[in-house]
Amino acid sequence: xxxxxxxxxEKPSTLEEMVKDLKQSIDFVSYENKESDQSYRLIxxxxxxxxxxxxxxxxxxxxxxxxxxxxxxxxxxxxxNIEIQSKLxxxxxxxxxxxxxxxxxxGQKVLLVNxxxxxxxxxxxxxxxxxxxxxxxxxxxxLHTNMNLIRRRIPxxxxxxxxxxVGTVSKTKVVVAFIEGVASEQNINTVMQRLEDLDFDxxxxxxxxxxxxxxxxxxxxPQMIDTERTDRITGHMNFGAFAILTExxxxxxxxxxxxxxxxxxxxxYYLGWNIASFFRIVRMIAILASIIATPLYxxxxxxxxELFPSKLLATLISSRSDxxxxxxxxxxxxxxxxxxxxxxxxxMPTKVGQTLGIVGGxxxxxxxxxxxxxxxxxxxxxxxxxxxxxxxxxxRMTNTIRFLRYPLIGFAQFLGLIGVAxxxxxxxxxxxxxTSFGNPYLAPLYPPRIKDWYDSFFRLPYVMQKNRFQFxxxxxxxxxxxxxxxxxxxxxxxxx
Amino acid sequence: MEQKRNDLLISPFLxxxxxxxxxxxxxxxxxxxYIAAYTGNDAWIVVIITGIIFQVFIWMMYRVLSDGSxxxxxxxxxxxxxxxxxxxxxxxxxxLLLGTIVILRTFIEVIQAWMFPELATWIPVAMYLLLTxxxxxxxxxTVAGICFFGVLIxxxxxxxxxxxxxxxxxxxxxxxxxxxxxxxxxxxxxxTLSFVGIDILLLAYxxxxxxxxxxxxxxxxxxxTTLIYTMVMVVSLAFYSExxxxxxxxxxxxAWKVVELPFVERFEYIGITFWCFVVFPNICLTMWGASRVxxxxxxxxxxxxxxxxxxxxxxACVMVVNRDQVDYLNTLTSIIGTYVYxxxxxxxxxxxxxxxxxxxxx
Numbered sequence: 140x141x142x143x144x145x146x147x148x149e150k151p152s153t154l155e156e157m158v159k160d161l162k163q164s165i166d167f168v169s170y171e172n173k174e175s176d177q178s179y180r181l182i183x184x185x186x187x188x189x190x191x192x193x194x195x196x197x198x199x200x201x202x203x204x205x206x207x208x209x210x211x212x213x214x215x216x217x218x219x220n221i222e223i224q225s226k227l228x229x230x231x232x233x234x235x236x237x238x239x240x241x242x243x244x245x246g247q248k249v250l251l252v253n254x255x256x257x258x259x260x261x262x263x264x265x266x267x268x269x270x271x272x273x274x275x276x277x278x279x280x281x282l283h284t285n286m287n288l289i290r291r292r293i294p295x296x297x298x299x300x301x302x303x304x305v306g307t308v309s310k311t312k313v314v315v316a317f318i319e320g321v322a323s324e325q326n327i328n329t330v331m332q333r334l335e336d337l338d339f340d341x342x343x344x345x346x347x348x349x350x351x352x353x354x355x356x357x358x359x360x361p362q363m364i365d366t367e368r369t370d371r372i373t374g375h376m377n378f379g380a381f382a383i384l385t386e387x388x389x390x391x392x393x394x395x396x397x398x399x400x401x402x403x404x405x406x407x408y409y410l411g412w413n414i415a416s417f418f419r420i421v422r423m424i425a426i427l428a429s430i431i432a433t434p435l436y437x438x439x440x441x442x443x444x445e446l447f448p449s450k451l452l453a454t455l456i457s458s459r460s461d462x463x464x465x466x467x468x469x470x471x472x473x474x475x476x477x478x479x480x481x482x483x484x485x486x487m488p489t490k491v492g493q494t495l496g497i498v499g500g501x502x503x504x505x506x507x508x509x510x511x512x513x514x515x516x517x518x519x520x521x522x523x524x525x526x527x528x529x530x531x532x533x534x535r536m537t538n539t540i541r542f543l544r545y546p547l548i549g550f551a552q553f554l555g556l557i558g559v560a561x562x563x564x565x566x567x568x569x570x571x572x573x574t575s576f577g578n579p580y581l582a583p584l585y586p587p588r589i590k591d592w593y594d595s596f597f598r599l600p601y602v603m604q605k606n607r608f609q610f611x612x613x614x615x616x617x618x619x620x621x622x623x624x625x626x627x628x629x630x631x632x633x634x635x
Numbered sequence: 636m637e638q639k640r641n642d643l644l645i646s647p648f649l650x651x652x653x654x655x656x657x658x659x660x661x662x663x664x665x666x667x668x669y670i671a672a673y674t675g676n677d678a679w680i681v682v683i684i685t686g687i688i689f690q691v692f693i694w695m696m697y698r699v700l701s702d703g704s705x706x707x708x709x710x711x712x713x714x715x716x717x718x719x720x721x722x723x724x725x726x727x728x729x730x731l732l733l734g735t736i737v738i739l740r741t742f743i744e745v746i747q748a749w750m751f752p753e754l755a756t757w758i759p760v761a762m763y764l765l766l767t768x769x770x771x772x773x774x775x776x777t778v779a780g781i782c783f784f785g786v787l788i789x790x791x792x793x794x795x796x797x798x799x800x801x802x803x804x805x806x807x808x809x810x811x812x813x814x815x816x817x818x819x820x821x822x823x824x825x826x827t828l829s830f831v832g833i834d835i836l837l838l839a840y841x842x843x844x845x846x847x848x849x850x851x852x853x854x855x856x857x858x859x860t861t862l863i864y865t866m867v868m869v870v871s872l873a874f875y876s877e878x879x880x881x882x883x884x885x886x887x888x889x890a891w892k893v894v895e896l897p898f899v900e901r902f903e904y905i906g907i908t909f910w911c912f913v914v915f916p917n918i919c920l921t922m923w924g925a926s927r928v929x930x931x932x933x934x935x936x937x938x939x940x941x942x943x944x945x946x947x948x949x950x951a952c953v954m955v956v957n958r959d960q961v962d963y964l965n966t967l968t969s970i971i972g973t974y975v976y977x978x979x980x981x982x983x984x985x986x987x988x989x990x991x992x993x994x995x996x997x
Contacts, residue, residue, distance in 0.1 A: 443750070448900040554759070556904060557746060560911035561762050564781075568766065571780035572773040585780045586646060 379611025404532035416597035647849030654856030657832035686861030803873035
């Protein structure tokens with residue numbers, strides 16, 4: 140623990156020393172009552188405890204207590220989670236968790252009572268992963284509320300929640316939730332092992348853990364899904380994934396995942412299977428187009444203008460004739476502008492952000508074309524590809540897509556279409572090699588698992604989703620039992 | 636034989652993609668000319684005959700490999716002892732490397748001829764070889780994945796190959812079978828270059844789950860190749876007149892020019908771009924095979940040996956500077972390939988049959 144240089148060298152050896160050390164903080168209270176026969180002492184952090192509980196449940200009991208021993212007091216106090224402790228490091232740890240320490244006689248022994256104050260905001264609708272249909276229930280920053288939300292959705296004894304504390308300073312509580320039997324043991328062991336090995340000082344958010352748990356931290360592709368939607372979390376747990384909930388974070392992490400799941404909006408499951416499949420395919424095309432649109436513009440206009448039919452070429456040339464830059468500079472200029480707008484919009488308060496969008500989009504766009512800095516065809520391409528990149532349902536994937544086009548533009552300028560293809564091969568190889576908790580990233584496409592395709596690029600009706608994904612390798616392979624088929628209705632057409 | 640680890644093996648049906656992707660390379664862009672030089676309008680028959688011969692080779696290879704889970708490197712050592720076996724293995728390695736060099740250099744020749752006339756050879760060579768290293772560092776499963784996508788992604792180009800049919804005269808194919816057996820045999824020998832590549836099976840065999848059940852998929856791989864080649868050949872014969880075909884070096888590419896899309900004029904550019912995906916599995920597979928030999932015979936880790944191979948291939952590719960040399964390289968490979976297939980494979984087939992009988996008797 141290099142973080143506390145001083146603290147590490149001067150470890151308090153007695154309770155008195157510890158109290159003296161902690162007294163340097165204003166919120167630390169060590170209250171001593173020295174009235175004749177009723178001498179006791181309370182030690183706590185005022186900022187962490189619930190004063191009402193202290194006054195209502197603890198103080199009267201201590202006042203009325205005849206006995207002088209901690210054991211007796213432990214029996215009378217109407218609160219759960221009481222322990223008698225004399226180990227100094229543990230006492231300090233508990234104090235910092237919001238316990239109050241009660242001392243009746245001089246000495247190391249204290250009674251620790253948990254009356255920590257839990258404040259969290261109310262539940263609110265998910266803001267990042269918005270959906271038109273489906274439940275509007277998002278996680279909050281409080282771990283207990285989140286656990287409650289999940290447990291209520293899966294009221295099943297096999298839903299396990301394993302707790303582990305990470306962060307040497309922040310002592311963040313992390314809960315790994317999964318359904319036993321559905322999730323494979325191997326995946327759970329892997330994640331628990333990685334969480335145990337995790338060594339860091341302060342864990343501010345679940346995304347810290349996400350980045351440290353990933354198989355390949357050099358990759359730009361997310362290997363876990365960050366989500367605030369409770370339906371998504373429970374849905375993935377039902378597939379066989381686990382969810383990592385973190386104290387103080389309104390995002391859960393889902394893993395293992397495959398690439399296809401990053402392109403799935405959970406709303407797809409609320410729409411009819413045919414409509415949902417259509418939207419999934421649209422989304423995939425949009426993402427591909429978003430990545431390659433501007434690199435293709437650079438490649439074709441720099442090297443392969445013969446590719447266009449003469450009519451289309453004439454339109455292109457007339458729109459570019461006044462522009463003094465090469466296509467690559469033009470494209471970089473506009474792409475960076477879009478990212479600037481996005482970045483500014485993300486940092487601004489919502490209302491200012493809207494204005495910014497109008498100013499940026501309309502004013503800069505039109506002005507740039509009128510000043511003949513860019514061609515209007517490119518403006519259309521860039522706007523469309525920006526729009527397409529925001530169709531991804533997972534926020535981190537959006538960033539990946541926005542990022543990927545820059546090296547691709549570079550390759551397009553360097554080797555034209557061949558450069559684009561070679562970079563495509565590189566990304567392909569990278570994705571074949573990538574794993575999420577040891578599971579292949581491109582599954583079910585490669586390695587080909589055709590049985591998993593019912594819910595991948597498209598989604599079949601629920602009746603046909605009997606088998607669970609092979610991807611997660613759980614023990615329970617089916618989701619429901621076959622029942623006798625009943626005719627929903629019969630027409631004269633069906634009769635013999 | 637090293638311990639078999641289940642997570643390093645691949646599904647048996649992927650052998651179809653491996654074999655098919657290692658057979659189809661740059662050759663398909665220009666092979667009709669060479670075959671038609673011998674057999675004229677009967678060239679498509681030659682394609683089918685060669686296809687059937689290669690099905691027989693697949694059968695032979697499976698017979699050779701069917702005892703246990705060995706690759707050809709182990710078998711060479713088993714049959715001929717360590718020293719002579721190593722000579723065989725090193726010859727195999729050189730053959731594979733020659734394959735890499737031919738396909739890479741020929742494809743870059745295509746790029747230089749059609750898209751970037753002034754492109755220095757070393758740039759695409761270096762990029763391809765670096766990518767190859769990245770693939771090989773992911774193990775055989777990654778190589779197989781590249782083969783899988785290398786077949787799937789460009790598969791749609793098959794439909795564009797039918798575009799010239801609108802302008803074709805199929806009476807060009809008549810009369811059928813008016814060439815002598817000798818001409819057909821010469822055409823078959825010429826056709827062998829386009830079909831070589833199934834030799835990778837000799838090395839990939841131990842990496843298959845249930846290798847024996849994979850045979851049907853290997854046959855399917857060759858069948859797919861035969862179908863595609865036959866289609867390309869028939870379209871070329873019908874689209875070009877005989878004299879015209881002899882003057883077109885890259886006849887398939889030229890035929891692509893007639894593909895009409897509302898926003899694309901010269902379709903062959905898109906074809907060549909997608910051909911990057913076709914060529915890459917060839918390079919990966921042959922380099923992988925060569926590095927396996929290095930690992931097992933020279934006992935150098937694949938990790939390091941692949942650097943030596945990459946340097947070697949890089950220098951060799953850069954040293955080939957013009958069209959004539961590329962042509963010479965292709966002819967050389969064609970001759971060596973012919974010997975490998977028509978002499979070496981029947982030889983190991985007979986040898987292993989005899990060996991099996993002799994050892995069983997003892």
